[in-house]
Amino acid sequence: MLATSILEEHEQAVGASKSFKLKSSKLLQHMKRLRKSKNESSAKLLEDEHLQADVKISYIDVGSETDHPVLNIQDFLRMLGQCGQLDVLTGGLDLFKACQEFWHRYSEEDKSHPVFTVHADHLNRCVPMCVYADEGQSHKKTSFMVLATQPVIGKGTLASLKRPGAESEMGANMAGSSLITRFVFSCMSSTLYSKKPEVFDKLANELATQLDAGFKDGISVLYGGDETTLYPVVLYTKGDWPILKRLGALNRTHPQAIANLSESKGVCHLCMAGTEKYPDWHQCHQASWMCPESISDPRPPWSQQTLFTQLLARSPSLWGKTWLYRPDLFHTVHKGVCAELTGSGFATLDSSN
Incomplete structure (x- = not known):
């Protein structure tokens, strides 16, 4: 839908004939056709254009007829490291410096958090995160659940970005594209869990288990060309009342x-x-x-x-x-x-x- 909107606006501005001269014209036209035919979920185009993140898709048993796809936390973070994109975890700021500063500030709020004892000597490698879940609707009006993680540190808010020097400050993770501020763990159609809530519970339990393992054992990644270990630290889960329940x-x-x-x-x-x-x-x-x-x-x-x-x-x-x-x-x-x-x-x- 976004690609279609961009292409249509460009065509209105300069004319359809000139839009064909765009380097990405073939890609945008193809995505526009997928939009009209309601085949936007097709991933083959992104694979052909090398626009799909090279992260392994894993499958877990949730009690449904087939195993369910997930993006394991460790695989996702390793992919970010291999692509040199780990700084998206801190809104583009230096990962180590931002994490160290965050925990220095957070200690004033909650000194009893286990991170200050378990990881006291490497807080700069502890990434503050949250879990986000929400039930949305597909184009065919079918409800589906999105389960994701979200870094706590980000670029700030639309208001804070207006301040001079805001781009170099540590802010909340609210401004910016959701493609680099929210990281999907898995999606699940309501047809799988509406009558069998334990199916979604198993999916959520898998995420909790992976995050717990990451906090305790760490996840080995590449950062700045060197091997290092990161520790995801979940500070909260957020969502509407039904999902919190x-x-x-x-x-x-x-x-x-x-x-x-x-x-x-x-x-x-x-x-x-x-x-x-x-x-x-x-x-x-x-x-x-x-x-x-x-x-x-x-x-x-x-x-x-x-x-x-x-x-x-x-x-x-x-x-x-x-x-x-x-x-x-x-x-x-x-x-x-x-x-x-x-x-x-x-x-x-x-x-x-």
Whole structure:
């Protein structure tokens, strides 16, 4: 779709005949035809043009009829090293310097994180990352799940990039093309897991297992022509409430509370607001496990921990474990609260007329 849009805009600007003189004209025309015939998933064109990343596709048993394809974390990082692209893990900044500076700053937030004891003498090779998952739709309106990793360090935000010298500063991983800021682990059609949720759970468990192995044993890669070992460190997982519930087997979330108002199980996995002890939903601060009022009797928001909570390195407190599952700002605000408020505003304006 992107290639089609570029080609059509160029044709409108200079004319179709001149567009044929582009070095990439043959490729763009081919991609445009794939778009019209709805065969965009065809990878043969990218292979023929040597535009496909040379990363091994592995297959794992998830309990479906056939093994499921994944891009193993170690294979992906090794591919980046072989291509001389490991600095995309830190927004283009020097990998070692950026990681060292990040952990220096992060120590002010959470000194109890295991990275400061397990990898104290090589923090410059510990790459802060997060796990991202979301359910989207294909062109044929079929739901599918995307499971990916995302570096924490990036180029910044659109606002921060306006500051002088921002290109040399360490920023959040929000600006820039998603092709070099989000790294797919695997995608899965909902037809595989909608009636058998354990199928997706096995896929998620594989990712958690690989990330745990990377943290403990490291991954050997090439950087600057030399062999070195990197250690991926997952600080959090993010997504909308349904995917957080699935990844953490959470039994206390906002959607569940809305559906079962009379049961008082709580509204959030990060505090005890909405429970019998704190029935007022607005008592989030008093009910937080970081506050003395509720820390004496916290109730874990799960009956059994998933491998994400069991394996991924976290601070030992219950708060440290639950803070692994963080509501995504995009889903909470842009597609959540603000979307509802905007819709209500339109409805109010319409009724007033």
